[in-house]
Amino acid sequence: MKEGILLAATGLLVVLTFLPLWKNPVWWVRGLDFPRLQLCVLASALLLGQGLLLSYSNALQILVTVVSMICLSYHAWWIIPYTRLWRREVKSADLNADKPxxxxxxxxxxxxxxxxxxxxxxxxxxxxxxxxxxxxxxxxxxxxxxxxxxxxxxxxxxxxxxxxxxxxxxxxxxxxxxxxxxxxxxxxxxxxxxxxxxxxxxxxxxxxxxxxxxxxxxxxxxxxxxxxxxxxxxxxxxxxxxxxxxxxxxxxxxxxxxxxxxxxxxxxxxxxxxxxxxxxxxxxxxxxxxxxxxxxxxxxxxxxxxxxxxxxxxxxxxxxxxxxxxxxxxxxxxxxxxxxxxxxxxxxxxxxxxxxxxxxxx
Missing domain, CATH: 3.60.10.10 (Endonuclease/exonuclease/phosphatase)
Structure with a gap:
């Protein structure tokens, strides 16, 4: 039962992650560009659940964890530039400079x-x-x-x-x-x-x-x-x-x-x-x-x-x-x-x- 739930949740995560790669401009595809941060949280929660609940006794259990890690990495690639982990694109101003x-x-x-x-x-x-x-x-x-x-x-x-x-x-x-x-x-x-x-x-x-x-x-x-x-x-x-x-x-x-x-x-x-x-x-x-x-x-x-x-x-x-x-x-x-x-x-x-x-x- 728990394995089935985790598998279904992972399948949903895969769809939500990779559907935006389809460049169709329809609203229900482009809307998935927005919740990258939320999908990072979902992928992290799935990985935690998989680690706690799966025995990794078969290839399918290993596969769902690998897929979740790929999804997490993909979403993180989009949002990490907007954190302090990335190099700043714009310099910080010299606050002592006499500039407009x-x-x-x-x-x-x-x-x-x-x-x-x-x-x-x-x-x-x-x-x-x-x-x-x-x-x-x-x-x-x-x-x-x-x-x-x-x-x-x-x-x-x-x-x-x-x-x-x-x-x-x-x-x-x-x-x-x-x-x-x-x-x-x-x-x-x-x-x-x-x-x-x-x-x-x-x-x-x-x-x-x-x-x-x-x-x-x-x-x-x-x-x-x-x-x-x-x-x-x-x-x-x-x-x-x-x-x-x-x-x-x-x-x-x-x-x-x-x-x-x-x-x-x-x-x-x-x-x-x-x-x-x-x-x-x-x-x-x-x-x-x-x-x-x-x-x-x-x-x-x-x-x-x-x-x-x-x-x-x-x-x-x-x-x-x-x-x-x-x-x-x-x-x-x-x-x-x-x-x-x-x-x-x-x-x-x-x-x-x-x-x-x-x-x-x-």
Whole structure:
């Protein structure tokens, strides 16, 4: 009986582990990119149970343990870069250096959430230079409008479809645009953020729709939005400071996020440090990193942190960067196959790289 249960559980683990290798974009396949950490825990529990309950008197018992070890190793390969066991991709900033800094906060508010005062208290406490709020409708815009005394530069697009977006900035926003790159009701925002008289940062704020039974049947729309922005910054990130941030509805360790990093050349400050699991705020056992900030080699990391919950299903994420170019900082390396895959995905939606606003060139 116990051997049958362990065998069935191992079979389920194998399916959940290797089904995402099938590159089908359907939501129930791509959704398995998310719970790598949870599947690591499941594989570890299975190995413990097998060690305690199996006698290893036959080849099948040995096989199920070997298979569980393979599954555990495979999931660990994806998530270990987001722990201190990995080399840091982004240097820690010299805090004594007299260099410009920018503090960026991303907060998915969850439209029905009505605890706006908690979010405003976090903003006043941590004083980000740029705040991007996601899922903001007209009610949320009205509630947050009192921030304009401290954040006079804004981009606003309230929507009641869970894809409203607002950018609130202490710093001047130049050539700000709101675009609908892939879907007619899913906006993205783009601007030059003027850090000082000599320095402006090209910033892209994104919130593509996820693959799910209630949103999009496939991940194609999400993947394309990320990749077309990656292609847009590909040739500029060496010379132009770039930041891409928002709720990307994809985990840091997915194949598509890795492809985004390869194509864009942007860095992930979490690598070698922490996961920053920003979702789900109410369920500790179902958490993964959905809210991201990627940047060019022009920045080094001052701090990255997950802030306390405020009634949303997402935690806010706060990242502070210091402008101190370090070209030796390198992201994942892409090749011709990666370029081909990105081009094929983008081609499925008929989106052009030129559709992405390039605010620094205006």
């Amino acid at each position: 800094r920018i503090r960026v906060m991303a907060a998915n508010v969850l439209t029905p959430n009505r605890q706006a005062d908690k979010l405003k208290a976090l903003v006043r406490q941590h004083k980000p230079d740029v705040l991007v709020t996601l899922e903001t409708d007209q009610w949320w815009e009205d509630q947050l409008s009192e921030l304009t005394s401290d954040y006079p530069h804004t981009i606003r697009r309230p929507l009641d479809n869970l894809y409203g977006m607002h950018v609130w900035s202490r710093l001047e926003l130049e050539n700000a645009e709101t675009s609908f790159l892939v879907e007619d009701d899913v906006p993205s925002m783009h601007a030059n953020v003027r850090l000082n008289d000599q320095l402006a940062i090209r910033m892209h704020f994104l919130h593509p729709a996820p693959p799910s039974p209630t949103e999009n049947d496939e991940s194609t729309e999400r993947d394309v939005e990320l990749l077309v922005v990656a292609k847009s910054v590909q040739d500029d990130h060496e010379n132009t400071p770039v930041i891409v941030t928002g709720d990307l509805n994809d985990v840091a360790w997915s194949a598509n996020t890795r492809l985004f990093r390869k194509i864009s050349g942007l860095l992930d400050p979490r690598v070698g440090r922490c996961m920053v699991n920003s979702f789900h705020a109410q369920h500790w056992f179902l958490r993964w990193p959905l809210d991201h900030l990627f940047h060019s080699h022009h920045f080094q990391l001052v701090s990255i942190q997950r802030l306390p919950e405020f009634g949303s299903d997402h935690f806010p994420v706060l990242v502070e960067l210091q402008y101190d170019p370090a070209p030796e900082q390198e992201s994942l390396s892409g090749d011709e196959d990666d370029e081909r895959e990105a081009a094929e995905k983008i081609g499925k939606e008929g989106v052009r790289v030129s559709d992405v606003p390039e605010p620094e060139k205006h």
